[in-house]
Amino acid sequence: MQLFIGEIKGNKALLSEEESRHFTKVLRGKTGQEIHVTDGSGNMVRGIVTLISPKSVEIEISELKENFEKRPYHLHVAISPTKNMDRTEFFLEKAVEIGIDEITFIKCFHSERKNINLERCQKIIQSAAKQSLKAYIPKLNDMLRLSEFLSLNPTGQKFIAHCDTAFSRENFNEIIQPKSNYLILIGPEGDFSKEEIQTAEKQGFTGISLGNQRMRTETAALVAVLDVNRVNLM
Helix, strand or coil, X not given: CCEEEEEEECCEEEECHHHHHHHHHHCCCCCCCEEEEECCECCXXXXXXXXXXXXXEEEEEEEEECCCCCCCCXXXXXXXXXXXXXXXHHHHHHHHHHCCCEEEEEECCXXXXXXXXXXXXHHHHHHHHHHXXXXXXXXXXXXXXXXXXXXXXCCCEEEEECCCCCCCCEEHHHHCCCCCEEEEEECCCCCCCHHHHXXXXXXXXXXEECXXXXXXXXXXXXXXXXXXXXXXXX
């Protein structure tokens, strides 16, 4: 099964210029070929390629599945990107494969990376979604300072993963409630500062521990993603 990202209009689907180029130039796709297309918002179609032009590919739809594999929960991870971007990109790829709905990069007091290539990150997310046959492409938000992000007053079950034993922390596995909205803050390698933890707690975030082992940023984020998905699959 080959999955592409495109626009769905009535009984036809249109691949973007980039996806069309990949289909024709890289995969050597031809008219008459059956492919699957998603709009990234939950719609998945199967159809036959009927028209190929230099910048677009048109598909006649034979089957439409709406809300394809829609999950009854929403998982948002706000993470401080690592100095080595390979590790952050690894997180993006695997989190999409496992199941995540929204990602925000945050600048914290101890963050070593202040800027990020969102376009590259978006391509990694889309590639992972296609590879794992996802009809929902996770939302990627602009990078924000942690204080700015917290000022948005997000709702749902809100958690901040940190290692500071001066603050109370709950075992994440024991407090996750299924079928909910989750927002998890994952800090930089130097952890969140005391002031950041205090501010998050005032905004209704619960301090959590993800286990007895000290983890790298991307590992902690993936453990959190796995824990949420596991609870909701039980």
